Amino acid sequence: MLKLGVGACIVGSPVRYSGDAKRHNPFMDSVACVAELVAFCPEVAIGLGVPREPIRLVDENGEVRVKDSSSQTQDFTLKLQNAAQSFLQRNTDLSGYILVKGSPSCGTERVKVYNEKGNVFHHKGQGGFVSELLRIEPLLPVEDDGRLNDARIRENFFIRAYVYRDWKKLQREELTAHRLITFYSRYKYLVMAHDTTAYKEIGRLLADAGKVDIDVLTAQFIELLMSAIKDPAKRSGLTNAMQHVRGYLKRTISAIEKADVDRSIDDYRTGLVPLVVPMKMLQHLFNVHPNEYIKTQVFMSPYPEELRLRNSI
Ligand code: SF4
Structure with a gap:
């Protein structure tokens, strides 16, 4: 059976910063019939509570860090990297990962990055958890849940995963x-x-x-x-x-x-x-x-x- 990592909030766990889950995507029901889904929330895994203050990507002299959104002084980058490392150690037979659009931890692309003054700097970021997953396993098929609504992208993700x-x-x-x-x-x-x-x-x-x-x-x-x-x-x-x-x-x-x-x-x-x-x-x-x-x-x-x-x- 295919084994896929999946952002826990996509499959109904109320782990988002706001304390809820994402809207149910019926497509995930058919995925669950053919794949073993390993639901994981990296932010909860690193000890952030639910609900919690949102975190964000911050550009510091060209290096992107994951920080708290109010003061941008607390740095969660290393913890998220450790979470990715231990996730992959526990799941060596993972074939792909369905991640979460726009998330500073789980977004695969086009995530907002702020500057040190707290203004949006660009939209070319990648979540801190995903970056580490792909540093360790660069060929692992990953896709944002939002992009999976496109039939061709969805089909291609499953081809890659198999x-x-x-x-x-x-x-x-x-x-x-x-x-x-x-x-x-x-x-x-x-x-x-x-x-x-x-x-x-x-x-x-x-x-x-x-x-x-x-x-x-x-x-x-x-x-x-x-x-x-x-x-x-x-x-x-x-x-x-x-x-x-x-x-x-x-x-x-x-x-x-x-x-x-x-x-x-x-x-x-x-x-x-x-x-x-x-x-x-x-x-x-x-x-x-x-x-x-x-x-x-x-x-x-x-x-x-x-x-x-x-x-x-
Ligand atoms: S996007 Fe990732 S970190 Fe945020 S709630 Fe969902 S699983 Fe957790």
């Missing part, structure tokens, strides 16, 4: 060039859908796999893979990947089936139907005409269907 989960699983074994190549072979069409340049780059890297030190190879590989899928795939990329997958059916399906599946892919390309429509048709055709290679492709089913993520993109 890839990262599988990657962590693989790391428990002794890594060899062969294992890496076998692992990647399942992701080819997923990567192709996201980024054809990265697709070629990873192919080149693995073609020389035997000649490179395995630790160097591993680090380069996972960085390339996670960065290839960092952003949501575009309609054109998904269409291209589906057409490649469809190519495996050319000798097995009838002319009518060919016309149907091609029309379905084209209807997706032009925005007439969501991604689930051609993907369902491809899945059905591969059920009838199985193909061992396509069966291994994560692109065909990157996350549990209950999430219904392909229904709205």
Whole structure:
């Protein structure tokens, strides 16, 4: 099962500075059905009460610190960093983290930063807890709850989280060039859908796999893979990947089936139907005409269907 960290206030815990929780997001119910959610409030964990005085990010000569909002004299940065470190030590099998928009502890981006006089200086901050999470585990998929309301961002977050989960699983074994190549072979069409340049780059890297030190190879590989899928795939990329997958059916399906599946892919390309429509048709055709290679492709089913993520993109 996928294990995700989640800001406690998103899943109903009344731990916000004001003493309440955030408004219930029904999407989190479907997430809870497929993932183990580890609810955590870093501000409560470092001993701040509920309710409490809000904290904020403050720029001090170019260094961003987390401070109390009234006097900006109490510094919570180190405590939040320690909370992130011990959270990751307790949850080594974490595959992603759903954080909280705008929070000085849990906001992944565009958090308000004040100057030393107490005025808003810019909006480019990142919460003190998240910064430390990502310093320790830079490839960990993270997303703000607010951004998850966008269907494409939501779908992409789950793709990244499931890839990262599988990657962590693989790391428990002794890594060899062969294992890496076998692992990647399942992701080819997923990567192709996201980024054809990265697709070629990873192919080149693995073609020389035997000649490179395995630790160097591993680090380069996972960085390339996670960065290839960092952003949501575009309609054109998904269409291209589906057409490649469809190519495996050319000798097995009838002319009518060919016309149907091609029309379905084209209807997706032009925005007439969501991604689930051609993907369902491809899945059905591969059920009838199985193909061992396509069966291994994560692109065909990157996350549990209950999430219904392909229904709205
Ligand atoms: S945003 Fe983070 S620190 Fe603030 S209440 Fe929610 S979980 Fe706690």
